[in-house]
Amino acid sequence: MTKTSVEPVVVPRPARRPRLWLSVTALVVALAAGGFITFRLAQPVPAPRIAQTVPQTYAIPGDPPVLPWPRAGQATVEIDGLGRLGASGDARPVPIASVTKVMTAYLVLRDHPLRLDEDGPTLTVSADEAAAYPAQLASGQSLVRVEAGEVLTERQALQALLLPSANNVAHMLARWDAGSSGAFVARMNEAAARLGMADTRYTDPSGLDPATVSTAADQVVLARTAMQVPVLAQIVAMPQATLPVVGQVKNVNTQLGQDGIVGIKTGSTDEAGGCLLFAAEISVEGRRLRLFGAVLAPGPNLADAFAASRRLIQAGSGLVRQYRVVRAGEVVATVRGPMGRSTTLAAAGDVDVLGWPGLTYRIDTLAAVPGRVAAGTGAGTLKLTASATTVTVALRTTGALAPPSWWERITHG
Known part of the structure; x- marks a missing residue:
């Protein structure tokens, strides 16, 4: 009886995948992250927005005057x-x-x-x-x-x-x-x-x-x-x-x-x-x-x-009298920067106007605030207008305003 020899079956190991793909993936991720960061940091920081908080007009209180008009003509x-x-x-x-x-x-x-x-x-x-x-x-x-x-x-x-x-x-x-x-x-x-x-x-x-x-x-x-x-x-x-x-x-x-x-x-x-x-x-x-x-x-x-x-x-x-419309230090506008930052603008002095009951002044805030500003910085004017008369007062920031950090710009852009 002849013996049959059985040779062991050798199962080939799978070929090792090169580690190159890991390097490429890491590079892609790094490039993407870098591009994202660069994109976020390249975006302009929005200028602070100013919103007037005092009314758009001021009407001198009281009943309008009645003059002794002639009965004829x-x-x-x-x-x-x-x-x-x-x-x-x-x-x-x-x-x-x-x-x-x-x-x-x-x-x-x-x-x-x-x-x-x-x-x-x-x-x-x-x-x-x-x-x-x-x-x-x-x-x-x-x-x-x-x-x-x-x-x-x-x-x-x-x-x-x-x-x-x-x-x-x-x-x-x-x-x-x-x-x-x-x-x-x-x-x-x-x-x-x-x-x-x-x-x-x-x-x-x-x-x-x-x-x-x-x-x-x-x-x-x-x-x-x-x-x-x-x-x-x-x-x-x-x-x-x-x-x-x-x-x-x-x-x-x-x-x-x-x-x-x-x-x-x-x-x-x-x-x-x-x-x-x-x-x-x-x-x-x-x-x-x-x-x-x-x-x-x-x-x-x-x-x-x-x-x-x-x-x-x-x-x-x-009939003409002086009336105080705004007092020194009174807040007349808010300043809202990005990331929830904010401050306010206040009148640097009293605002008095001449007129009579019923005369109306238009009120305009003419201001611009940079992204970084210290408290007490001049930031424009408050203008009151009636006909050809204009009264102005300087405005100052009541608090500091800082721009967002680079991290905030990346994570909250």
Whole structure:
């Protein structure tokens, strides 16, 4: 019997996988992590956001004032820079008589500016203008006597226009400035349109024509603009002046110097009644303000306009007071940075405004805060605005603000 030999079966071991894949995986993970970190750190840190915490507006508390308005005609009163105190009557265009001459003077000075100490160029009275004087006088117009060949400086002509309210000199100035009264009137209407005087139409430079019409509100707009011209403001405040031929002339506005009145122009015709465009200076908390107003036809005579205006000035000048809106240290805004960091902005001083009950100020926070800031750092302003008046106060951070760390940017990006 033959023996069969059985050889052992050798099971091959599996080949060892190279360790390279482990190295590659680790590299990939490392690169991915590095890219992620780089990406997170490369992202810009959002700028802190500022949110105002005080109201967007401040209305002075109390009942709005009621002025002693005239029972007839129309009137408007405002405090320069702060806004309108009120108005009365039917605000439709009506004749304004010699109040028209404010626009005439304003345009002449716009085209031929004068310094306060300057007489300016001259104009000569023509033979036709002198010859027209007797008929004009017979018709009852407001005039100054002139002679052919008479020479007036620009300042003298404006004095004749604005103080005794000379109709004839209004036409002389129009001819001198624009070549003719018609051309000058076109300029008057262009200027009115630029100033936003939508309810005003001029047909002559003197106001004698009742077709020259306006409203109290429009004339206050003009007064506010015209009184910014130093020479015009100087002339309308003069009680008298001396002219070459007629000699001394007096200002028809006999209210000058009373209740702070410093101008600006009277007017009176049968069609217009008594009219007065006025400016008065008032003092509030050591500050000088101007009160502007117009009364058109409160009665048939100029005396009616004087009386109505003085009542309005006396009442209006006592209405303006000082009010505290924000106190020093009061928080007015929050600053929120990334990662929940925050601080606040506080007023560096008291904020006081002038006005009257019902007047509203808009409140704006104008600030920018960097990502890192120390407590007490200046960070902008708080601005309060009413009409053309602006009151500001500096803002400071109440606490520090720091940007997020690199770890926070990675883990909370």
